[in-house]
Amino acid sequence: MELRKTTVREAAEEVCSGRISAYRLIEMTLNNCAVLNEGLNIFNSIAGIDALEQAKAVDRQIADGERPPLAGIPVAVKDDICYGVLPTGFGSAAFREFFSPYTATVVERLMDKGAIVIGKTNLDEMSLGSTTLSSPSGPTLNPRDSDRLSGSAGAAAVATGVCMVALESDSGGALRQGASHCGVVGLRPTTGRVSRHGLNAFSSSFGQIGITAASGENINSVLKIISGFDENDASTARPGDEPPLQGDVPDSMDLKIGYPAAAFDYLEPALREVFEQARDEYAARGFRFIDLELNYLAEALQAYYVIALAETSSNHSRFDGIRFGETEKAGDLEALYSRSRSRILGREGRRSSVFGAFLLSKGNYDRYYRQALKVWSLVKREFAGALTKCDLLMLPAVKSLPRPVSGETELLDSWTDDLYCAPVSLSGLPAISLPAGQAGSLPVGLQLVGPPFSEEMLAAVCDRVVPEINIFPHGNV
Amino acid sequence: MLKYLQAWTPETGKKLSLRNPGRRFLPLFTEFMPVAAARFTNETEKRVIFLPDPINGLDRTIRIMKLEVDTPEQEKLEQELQGFLQWVEPMLAVNTGEAGQVLVNHDAVNVLREDRADQGELADLQEAAPEFAGGFYLVPPVIE
Numbered sequence: 001m002e003l004r005k006t007t008v009r010e011a012a013e014e015v016c017s018g019r020i021s022a023y024r025l026i027e028m029t030l031n032n033c034a035v036l037n038e039g040l041n042i043f044n045s046i047a048g049i050d051a052l053e054q055a056k057a058v059d060r061q062i063a064d065g066e067r068p069p070l071a072g073i074p075v076a077v078k079d080d081i082c083y084g085v086l087p088t089g090f091g092s093a094a095f096r097e098f099f100s101p102y103t104a105t106v107v108e109r110l111m112d113k114g115a116i117v118i119g120k121t122n123l124d125e126m127s128l129g130s131t132t133l134s135s136p137s138g139p140t141l142n143p144r145d146s147d148r149l150s151g152s153a154g155a156a157a158v159a160t161g162v163c164m165v166a167l168e169s170d171s172g173g174a175l176r177q178g179a180s181h182c183g184v185v186g187l188r189p190t191t192g193r194v195s196r197h198g199l200n201a202f203s204s205s206f207g208q209i210g211i212t213a214a215s216g217e218n219i220n221s222v223l224k225i226i227s228g229f230d231e232n233d234a235s236t237a238r239p240g241d242e243p244p245l246q247g248d249v250p251d252s253m254d255l256k257i258g259y260p261a262a263a264f265d266y267l268e269p270a271l272r273e274v275f276e277q278a279r280d281e282y283a284a285r286g287f288r289f290i291d292l293e294l295n296y297l298a299e300a301l302q303a304y305y306v307i308a309l310a311e312t313s314s315n316h317s318r319f320d321g322i323r324f325g326e327t328e329k330a331g332d333l334e335a336l337y338s339r340s341r342s343r344i345l346g347r348e349g350r351r352s353s354v355f356g357a358f359l360l361s362k363g364n365y366d367r368y369y370r371q372a373l374k375v376w377s378l379v380k381r382e383f384a385g386a387l388t389k390c391d392l393l394m395l396p397a398v399k400s401l402p403r404p405v406s407g408e409t410e411l412l413d414s415w416t417d418d419l420y421c422a423p424v425s426l427s428g429l430p431a432i433s434l435p436a437g438q439a440g441s442l443p444v445g446l447q448l449v450g451p452p453f454s455e456e457m458l459a460a461v462c463d464r465v466v467p468e469i470n471i472f473p474h475g476n477v
Numbered sequence: 478m479l480k481y482l483q484a485w486t487p488e489t490g491k492k493l494s495l496r497n498p499g500r501r502f503l504p505l506f507t508e509f510m511p512v513a514a515a516r517f518t519n520e521t522e523k524r525v526i527f528l529p530d531p532i533n534g535l536d537r538t539i540r541i542m543k544l545e546v547d548t549p550e551q552e553k554l555e556q557e558l559q560g561f562l563q564w565v566e567p568m569l570a571v572n573t574g575e576a577g578q579v580l581v582n583h584d585a586v587n588v589l590r591e592d593r594a595d596q597g598e599l600a601d602l603q604e605a606a607p608e609f610a611g612g613f614y615l616v617p618p619v620i621e
Contacts, residue, residue, distance in 0.1 A: 299568040302567065320543070333616055342544050350554075351554060354538055355557075355558060357541055361538065368565065375571050375573060377573075378571065411557050411560070
């Protein structure tokens with residue numbers, strides 16, 4: 001069985017029917033992991049024997065007559081999502097050996113249905129970024145072009161076919177941009193659709209767990225298992241808040257896509273051309289486009305950073321060397337905190353904490369933070385208003401092609417990469433990043449943004465316009 | 478820099494928020510002008526005045542965040558912060574007069590968990606403390 005040509009549902013059926021055992025499937029996956037990890041640096045840790053033990057347990061369940069819907073499906077989990085069996089490093093050198101005392105709800109729900117965690121994927125320091133450049137383990141390379149960054153390691157894992165599904169966090173767009181850079185599909189769900197219990201989010205308002213996979217169908221297979229109310233996360237939607245899972249997706253002819261043409265002006269010509277072609281292809285498939293305006297994209301990005309940095313400074317205060325992180329020896333308590341925190345937080349973490357504290361300080365709070373909250377409200381209303389005129393919004397997923405592995409990137413250049421993703425995070429709406437075409441040999445993705453809880457429709461539209469995704473079985477290394 | 482001043486008098490507990498201090502508050506402002514850089518405590522006057530950190534001096538912010546940052550890194554941080562604050566200027570100009578409350582897409586309900594006392598292992602807790610004597614943690618006598 002070739003994982004890259006099989007859907008999650010088909011693979012699970014193969015395992016349940018006994019044509020391949022979960023053990024054998026995971027054994028093959030782990031072999032691929034080891035090979036690919038050498039070249040691309042996808043995983044911070046690989047489950048090995050633990051994954052094989054889980055696979056044996058799934059085989060026993062099947063022998064007992066059960067048919068778990070995700071039987072034997074290999075899943076990668078980003079290293080900022082807690083999983084008790086493997087270290088959860090948060091992208092910090094200080095947490096390399098940290099074993100979380102509990103497992104995130106989303107991971108537990110997948111494992112309950114037969115999925116098997118094969119490893120924890122690489123990430124930027126404390127998830128602060130969408131390149132993996134600040135990871136203590138070094139950057140993850142792009143399977144399509146190993147001289148470039150993948151954006152997210154989970155997307156690289158899916159793009160190489162080493163696993164069928166990756167669970168990743170997405171605050172300003174790391175998941176969606178990674179999916180774009182690696183030519184796969186990434187879903188950021190509606191805020192509240194999926195539990196965040198067990199996610200070490202630097203930004204409480206925007207951090208969300210999403211799914212990366214090779215098709216909309218695979219995303220739906222996982223979403224229906226991980227979504228729903230969680231008593232450990234008060235921000236999850238309660239039963240009744242979510243509309244029932246949608247059946248057939250409306251015909252293309254019945255779907256109107258809002259196209260904010262001015263938003264595409266920020267792009268370099270090569271990328272703009274890709275999106276114009278994509279728009280033509282969508283129109284040829286029967287989708288109708290309407291022009292609309294999004295007036296606050298740039299300001300939304302700025303508001304995102306003000307709020308996210310402020311929240312980071314607060315959230316990272318827990319890393320004090322006593323409650324979390326290793327304690328450094330010092331003569332007094334103040335020095336103990338300072339030394340421990342400076343070791344736990346790397347350059348990115350220290351910068352975000354200092355910036356955030358500055359923005360929250362007296363005299364700056366109203367000017368920056370409160371204003372950002374008001375802009376957030378305007379952005380949310382603007383997106384909601386736009387979706388009263390159309391069924392979906394189309395936006396680029398990325399502002400530029402994946403960055404080269406070598407070379408310095410200015411701070412603000414790196415942050416403006418989130419131009420199209422961060423505003424959607426502010427809106428709280430679901431967005432799917434899917435391949436739009438290629439610029440040269442590199443994939444470029446676009447985002448479709450839908451109304452609250454419309455993930456199933458987004459995934460179905462994705463499969464309609466991108467019937468097959470080219471998986472690189474061994475990466476381009 | 479001085480858009481906001483806040484003065485507090487312990488005797489009265491009075492707290493004044495001053496936006497764009499005009500003639501009315503000028504005496505108060507000029508009184509503290511020589512020490513207005515960060516925080517001033519005068520035992521005689523018993524007044525404390527807070528002012529925003531100047532961008533070119535992150536010492537206090539770094540100290541509050543309990544971090545140790547060497548001089549080159551601090552200079553870099555100040556430079557980056559300056560660039561960041563210029564970058565967000567367009568957001569400050571947005572007319573937010575009609576901005577309402579930020580709403581969620583569903584009615585979030587706060588779920589309270591069971592309140593369970595868990596003392597943990599005392600030995601583990603003590604290991605994290607720098608000093609421990611006679612059943613107590615030793616902390617500095619004065620907390621800033």
